[in-house]
Amino acid sequence: MTVARPTRTRKDSAPPKSGKKAKTTKGNASAGVPSGRGATGHRTDLLESMLRIRRFEERCVELYSAAKIRGFVHLYIGEEAVAVGVNEALTPEDAVVSTYREHGHALARGITAEAVMAEMYGRTTGCSGGRGGSMHLFDASRRFYGGNAIVAGGLPLAAGLALADLMRGQDHVTCCFFGDGAFAEGEFHETANLAALWKLPLLLVCENNLYAMGTALERHEAQTDLAMRAASYGMVAWAVDGMDVEAVEHAARRAVEGIRTGTGPHFLELRTYRFRAHSMYDPDRYRHKAEVERWKERDPIGLLTDRMRENGELGDKELARIEQRITDEIDHAVEAAEQAPEEPVEHLLHHVTSSSAEAVS
Amino acid sequence: MGAGETQEAKTTYREAMREALREALRADDRVFLMGEDVGRYGGCFGVSLGLLEEFGPERVRDTPLSESAFVGAGIGAALAGLRPIVEIMTVNFSLLALDQILNNAATLLHMSCGQLPVPLVIRMTTGAGRQLAAQHSHSLEGWYAHIPGIRVLAPATLEDARHMLAPALADPDPVLIFEHGSLYNVSGELLPLTEPVDLDHATIRRPGTDISLITYGGSLPKALAAADELSAEGINAEVIDLRTLRPLDGAAITASVARTHRAVVIDEAWRTGSLAAEVSARIAEESFYDLDAPVERVCSAEVPMPYARRLEEAALPQTADIVAAAHRTVD
Numbered sequence A: 001m002t003v004a005r006p007t008r009t010r011k012d013s014a015p016p017k018s019g020k021k022a023k024t025t026k027g028n029a030s031a032g033v034p035s036g037r038g039a040t041g042h043r044t045d046l047l048e049s050m051l052r053i054r055r056f057e058e059r060c061v062e063l064y065s066a067a068k069i070r071g072f073v074h075l076y077i078g079e080e081a082v083a084v085g086v087n088e089a090l091t092p093e094d095a096v097v098s099t100y101r102e103h104g105h106a107l108a109r110g111i112t113a114e115a116v117m118a119e120m121y122g123r124t125t126g127c128s129g130g131r132g133g134s135m136h137l138f139d140a141s142r143r144f145y146g147g148n149a150i151v152a153g154g155l156p157l158a159a160g161l162a163l164a165d166l167m168r169g170q171d172h173v174t175c176c177f178f179g180d181g182a183f184a185e186g187e188f189h190e191t192a193n194l195a196a197l198w199k200l201p202l203l204l205v206c207e208n209n210l211y212a213m214g215t216a217l218e219r220h221e222a223q224t225d226l227a228m229r230a231a232s233y234g235m236v237a238w239a240v241d242g243m244d245v246e247a248v249e250h251a252a253r254r255a256v257e258g259i260r261t262g263t264g265p266h267f268l269e270l271r272t273y274r275f276r277a278h279s280m281y282d283p284d285r286y287r288h289k290a291e292v293e294r295w296k297e298r299d300p301i302g303l304l305t306d307r308m309r310e311n312g313e314l315g316d317k318e319l320a321r322i323e324q325r326i327t328d329e330i331d332h333a334v335e336a337a338e339q340a341p342e343e344p345v346e347h348l349l350h351h352v353t354s355s356s357a358e359a360v361s
Numbered sequence B: 001m002g003a004g005e006t007q008e009a010k011t012t013y014r015e016a017m018r019e020a021l022r023e024a025l026r027a028d029d030r031v032f033l034m035g036e037d038v039g040r041y042g043g044c045f046g047v048s049l050g051l052l053e054e055f056g057p058e059r060v061r062d063t064p065l066s067e068s069a070f071v072g073a074g075i076g077a078a079l080a081g082l083r084p085i086v087e088i089m090t091v092n093f094s095l096l097a098l099d100q101i102l103n104n105a106a107t108l109l110h111m112s113c114g115q116l117p118v119p120l121v122i123r124m125t126t127g128a129g130r131q132l133a134a135q136h137s138h139s140l141e142g143w144y145a146h147i148p149g150i151r152v153l154a155p156a157t158l159e160d161a162r163h164m165l166a167p168a169l170a171d172p173d174p175v176l177i178f179e180h181g182s183l184y185n186v187s188g189e190l191l192p193l194t195e196p197v198d199l200d201h202a203t204i205r206r207p208g209t210d211i212s213l214i215t216y217g218g219s220l221p222k223a224l225a226a227a228d229e230l231s232a233e234g235i236n237a238e239v240i241d242l243r244t245l246r247p248l249d250g251a252a253i254t255a256s257v258a259r260t261h262r263a264v265v266i267d268e269a270w271r272t273g274s275l276a277a278e279v280s281a282r283i284a285e286e287s288f289y290d291l292d293a294p295v296e297r298v299c300s301a302e303v304p305m306p307y308a309r310r311l312e313e314a315a316l317p318q319t320a321d322i323v324a325a326a327h328r329t330v331d
């Protein structure tokens, strides 16, 4: 990463560079960062939320192998701290726009494992009525606007949601998640310009996991310092350790506070890593096992668990209890999805236009 | 603007559209207009001239040259409960926003199982005839008419320019309005509205018995002129204005062909894969036994629109071409 940056960007921490030894978190400044509520209970919540995403997706792998769920499935494993940390900074009135790698965002947003699992099964009880699948999760009641499978396609939409809130004098923030791959698309730059120009209440969250499918960041970006590039549009931009959920939460809270005071869009580059392949179809030939293993030393769930154990905030029993709760929840979600009715074929043409069917049941 | 617009009861297509916008902005404070140069410049075709002064820069919003971002922002704002009217300078430039229109506006309702309607209106110019060459002159509305989940309108008359916007805004789904560039200066007396303009039905602009001339938008005046010529020869042509290109009013087409037994379809798009192709296919499917002659199509030549006047005229469907096609079906 480059050293020189404009004054408005800030580097909270850097991820280990491939080929170099991973930084450990011991003594990492962000470990001492006060979280929003700071209490033990809060850390437990963060841990549970990340574990829910992890276990949910591990179950997805099994179900995919068993051909229970199909289509493109993009796992978030390794990146959980981003969804969970950012979501902590948002209120239910804020809006969220996401990509095709959105199980984590959806679950962190409070869409139930049951509704997401049913969607993967293509059932009527799914959060998109079985029309979206893994890549298109929606929940209007939670202001969760997808689930966009076009790289960078959600960004303009997010600007519009933010514009509407601004025009109506509402104090809401729209949060848009996207990958580092979006930086190469014009839509990112059009939206960054528009949002900064109009001072839109928009939180741009770039999940820099260093790869766009099989193309490494330095092979798809001429300038890999993403926060610096975002800052060039005149918005506040930070690079943050995306493996440390508390650092993420802290940065997101600061950004959201800034946005709510009317200072326009903020950008967070969250340096993270996906432990799994790009999608279930991907044989993952483009990166070394050793690199993946190095990043796994900084597993966001492991980091938080270690921190909590060191502080005596988490015992084996408590962890087992959380794990059991999540297992039950996911078991139930799978069972419910298995039982749930499939959408009747007669409903095929429903919701093409508003007059072509009844609202979601 | 200028010379042609006088103090009489006459109005232009441009003014009719502007009046529709003004009415919409006055009627509902959720409505706002956004696009390149809609504000200070007054709209690249002068349609929104004066609206900035009346409604302010929040509601008549100049955007950067970012078709994808501001069309997408229109979609997001519609999702959040506003009623945006997005202007794109021409259909050619709309291709930079095609992703947003097709992958977001047209699909969100269905993919979300009815949770996310997109009450958005997008206006743009289309068509040739002003020597603007290939990157400003194409008629691609037929491509948009291909897409389920959106409504596609082509107001061809002063009345439709004036009165289609309100029902378009009332539609809970995305509506695209195509304004043919050659129509803006058309002037005449704006007829009073006898019944609400509905966006589901084609209309008969001139009743007839011998042949159906089926068209829309910028080709309507040419079809009407052709009908005049034909009537001088004793051929009584019916002129159907499709008005709404999606959903297409198939029943109106079938009914007309059942009366006249002959059809000429006029469409400024390229013939291959055009809306005219769709209309012809429908006639083949629904009206085969009513036909006394093969369907004729009058479309643009399969060439990027040239600049040179003679070449452009030769590329476009002209009244004489329509008359000739009509003769081929009647003779």
Ligand SMILES: Cc1ncc(C[n+]2csc(CCOP(=O)(O)OP(=O)(O)O)c2C)c(N)n1
Binding pocket: A101, A149, A150, A151, A152, A178, A179, A180, A181, A182, A207, A209, A211, A212, A213, A278
């Ligand atoms: C416009 C567009 N081009 C190509 C693709 C195919 N594609 C799907 S995911 C992906 C990589 C995107 O990488 P990134 O934005 O870094 O997100 P990540 O998958 O790493 O979360 C590509 C190229 C797409 N979905 N959309």
